[in-house]
């Protein structure tokens with residue numbers, strides 16, 4: 001239940017978003033996020049988009065490792 | 069090969085090398101989050117760790133820390149009050165004092181598995197003849213969805229939907245666990261909601277940690293950053309998951325939880341009561357609080373005395389140190405919650421233990 005799902009926003013309507021998580025479409029609540037647009041990536045948890053994210057973990061891990 | 073790609077490979081190689089060649093003092097790293105425990109195994113991260121790096125389990129699987137009495141309350145609601153129980157699947161097989169919800173189902177309890185609390189509210193709307201109770205467990209990450217379900221029920225004018233709450237918050241657990249570990253691997257999605265101030269505050273108490281994501285790359289990076297800083301000998305905090313976690317977290321989620329819920333003392337299975345580490349609905353939402361609505365008596369619950377989940381959840385023993393592990397306690401016949409939950413430490417060790425060089429007997 002705690003596993004977050006990263007997904008791409010396909011469309012938005014009435015505080016809900018249709019998201020695409022690796023090909024699977026789901027309807028989730030988008031009420032916690034403002035300024036959300038189709039094409040954005042979000043982290044979904046228990047049916048609610050909890051954070052806007054970048055789609056890749058590559059850049060941030062590169063940055064962190066370069067600082068070591 | 070693109071240059072950018074080569075850079076990524078290099079940084080991951082560097083992380084692996086740091087973890088393999090670590091030559092600092094022995095370090096205990098607590099996986100606060102059960103999903104971290106599973107992902108660290110599943111992605112083979114343990115294989116690259118120097119023997120001086122010890123991964124220990126922590127209290128961050130909500131199903132595992134939900135007390136036995138909570139399952140007993142749910143069974144009472146189902147069997148004696150005739151409620152329909154809606155729940156995340158993991159809770160169905162968790163043993164209560166006498167039985168699990170799965171066994172209660174065989175005795176006539178109506179138990180429906182849903183993916184989200186929002187789905188439970190929709191079910192209630194579609195079944196006005198049933199009293200629907202959602203088993204509201206989880207940490208800061210799940211609490212907003214529970215609140216949204218109640219808000220939707222209020223908007224829809226439902227009188228047949230309520231929560232049985234066992235929501236918990238992490239700061240109290242960090243305080244309770246801080247002497248059991250040298251370094252916290254903080255749960256990324258909890259801090260996506262709360263922000264990282266609590267982690268920064270703990271640094272002034274001498275408690276170190278890194279906030280980590282869940283991919284192999286994110287876990288290797290967070291651990292490499294953690295052990296490198298640990299070697300320097302000063303308390304620290306580094307947010308290694310900035311694409312999801314910010315310093316301020318989610319103000320909207322914090323505001324909603326604050327408006328609808330209030331802190332309360334909470335019982336953690338195997339650990340005991342941690343003051344102010346729980347969340348319950350405020351008085352204004354009493355109509356959606358199953359305990360009040362159905363006037364539940366206080367229920368303590370008794371765990372199986374053979375189960376050592378409490379010590380596992382505090383990193384004091386590894387699951388294979390429990391005499392029941394893999395013998396009387398298996399995922400098919402779980403004795404304790406840590407073996408049931410897909411995020412539990414005992415189930416992680418059962419599924420992947422050989423990856424840590426500890427094969428099953």
Ligand code: SF4
Nearest residue numbers: 376377390397404414
């Ligand atoms: S192996 Fe089973 S009985 Fe032992 S601590 Fe884990 S869940 Fe409890």
